[in-house]
Amino acid sequence: MTAIVRVGIIGCGMVAEEYATTLAASPLVRLTTCADADPARADAFGGRHGIPATEPGSVLDPNIxxxxxxxxxPHTHHAxxxxxxxxxxxxxxxxxxLALTPGDVAQVxxxxxxAGILLGAAPDTTLGPAFVTAHEAVRTGRIGxxxxxxATLMSTGLKRWHPSPEPFxxxxxxxxxxxxxYYLAALDELLGPLQVHAATAHTRKVRTIRSGPxxxxHFTAQAPIHxxxxxxxxxxxxxxxxxxxxxxxxRTPRIELQGTRGALVLPDPNFHTGDVLFAEYGTFTWEPLPPTSGAPRMTGRGMGVIDLxxxxxxxxxPACTGARAARVAAVSDAILRAAARPHRALLTPPHQHGTAHAEGTTTIAKESTR
Incomplete structure (x- = not known):
């Protein structure tokens, strides 16, 4: 391995710009080439960053x-x-x-x-100073x-601002x-591997694009939306x-931990920065924790590449391993399988299964991630 790690990017869309900015700030890596299914987009990206563009298959050469x-x-990641x-x-x-199904993730x-290949997978926000500070507070028993x-992700969705939201x-x-x-990886790092016990799902299937041409x-949502x-x-x-x-x-906190000595609120795990709030037991007063001494100074998407x-x-x-990606994929799949299986709710009469909703259904079930 050379002193400088040569990096090739495949996929030159919006997130590639964020990666390129982060990588450019590190003396350890050098962006050397790029590729995209759209050659014009690859050429434009390469021109902005002073690197040659090539075909996607040609990038994957250990000599380069x-x-x-x-x-x-996402559907191309596995292959x-x-x-x-x-x-x-x-x-x-x-x-x-890393792939769309737990089986495909496990295969990768x-x-x-x-093959003895080092494998890493997003998200890398768990490497940011906010999460490092929160993780240290949990590890050292700050909250007991x-x-x-x-963990709560409450969003209006992308249809309000994204011009082409259908893939999401x-x-x-x-x-x-x-x-x-982002949320499951953070919980996995903070608490260890997770087991799914029950899930509900509700979908308003017909959506309307709110911006752009x-x-x-109207379009139909295929995935559960709540x-x-x-x-x-x-x-x-x-x-x-x-x-x-x-x-x-x-106004619900993104991630909140309750402990015997206090409580901790983490910022949005989709980002690397933000205040980590701590409240000592019984005080009901939230104060930001100072960044831990080990927190990184450089942040941004691509931190995981530098770590790798x-x-x-x-x-x-590496910190953001394929094994963690496999656990996250297994939990996500188990949640969807549990939500898809009708099961008697504890507070409903024995003969009732699930609860009907307008344009969707709610179910409760138990599903193992194993």
Whole structure:
């Protein structure tokens, strides 16, 4: 491995610009090439960053790059990751999700392990100073023994501002598939592996685009748009997760942990920064925690790539592993399977199953992630 880790980006859309900005600030990595299914977009991206553009297949050459960064649409991640592993590129990083199904994620992880390829996967927001500070507060017992946790994503969805929101409502997407990995990865890091016990789902299927040239156009949501789930950690900590694209507004904390000595509120796990609030037991007064001494100064999407590059050069394990991506995928899949299986609710008469809703259904079920 050379002192400078050569990085090739596949997928030159909006998020690639954020990655390129973060990578440019690190002396460890150098962006050397890029590719996109749209050659014109790759050429434009390459021109902005002073690197050559090439075909997607040509990027995956260990003579050219040491680390492949996959930023293409989600349905392409599985095949591209396997292609990069087969080409023996030493390191492979994928935006979330690593693949659309737990089985495909497991395949990528297994192939990388067999080939001796270092595999990393988004989200990398758990490397940001906000999460590092929160994690340190939990690890050192600042809030005591964790008693419970809540994670809440309440959004109006993308139809209000995105000109082409349909892919975000497709099967496998929705609030759980699109934004859920940020919340589940944070909970996994804070509390350990999660188990799914129950889930509900509700979908208003007909959506209307609110901006751009297609404003007023109707489309059908394929993924559940409001999901509630009951999870537990390996230590038995109950976790309530809500993920919705049907919220008008909210003041609910994104992630909140309750402990025997105090409570902790984390900022939006979709971002690397923000205040971490702490309230000592019984005070009801929230104060921001100062950043821990180990918190990084540099932030931005692409921190995980730099961490993976560090692991490549130093022979260490990356922080945002494929194994974590596999656990997140398994939990997401278990939530959807639990929500899809009608089951008698505890507070309804024995002969009633589920509760009908306008344009959707609610179900309660138990589902294992194993």
């Amino acid at each position: 790059i040491d680390l492949a960064v996959i930023l293409t649409p 591209l990751a396997l292609e990069a592993i087969a080409a023996r590129v030493p390191g492979v990083w994928s935006e979330k999700p 992880v297994a192939e990388a392990d067999t 023994t964790v008693l419970s946790a809540t 409502y497709a099967q496998g997407a929705g609030p759980l598939g699109d934004m859920g990995p 297609a404003a007023g156009k 999901i509630g789930a009951l999870l537990t950690s390996a230590d038995g900590v109950p976790v309530t997760l809500t993920a919705s694209f049907d919220a008008a507004a909210t 590059a560090t692991a490549l050069t130093q022979g260490t394990a």
